[in-house]
Amino acid sequence: MSDCIFCKIAAGDIPSSKIYEDDDVIAFKDIHPQAPVHFLVIPVEHISGVSAVDASNSALAAKCLEVIAKLAAADGALKGGYRVVSNCGDDAGQSVH
Numbered sequence: 001m002s003d004c005i006f007c008k009i010a011a012g013d014i015p016s017s018k019i020y021e022d023d024d025v026i027a028f029k030d031i032h033p034q035a036p037v038h039f040l041v042i043p044v045e046h047i048s049g050v051s052a053v054d055a056s057n058s059a060l061a062a063k064c065l066e067v068i069a070k071l072a073a074a075d076g077a078l079k080g081g082y083r084v085v086s087n088c089g090d091d092a093g094q095s096v097h
Contacts, residue, residue: 010044024060025067037077041067050086 008014020027030038043060053061072078
């Protein structure tokens with residue numbers, strides 16, 4: 001999607017501080033972190049958010065969760081626990097659509 005900031009990051013059109021990348025998923029540090037460790041994990045294929053996950057893309061959404069678990073396990077700062085957040089819509093605090 002041409003106007004999606006995350007698609008532009010995935011395509012390399014917008015620079016990011018990547019911490020993981022494969023053919024399906026990219027993880028990068030948030031430019032305005034809200035926690036000491038704050039990164040985003042996005043699919044390379046455009047999915048507008050959790051509310052758009054369905055049978056056609058749920059395997060890709062699950063892969064994002066697998067990458068989160070892998071990165072959290074590798075980061076010593078997260079050994080005590082972490083949280084996974086997806087803000088869906090303005091009322092939920094979504095700041096980038």
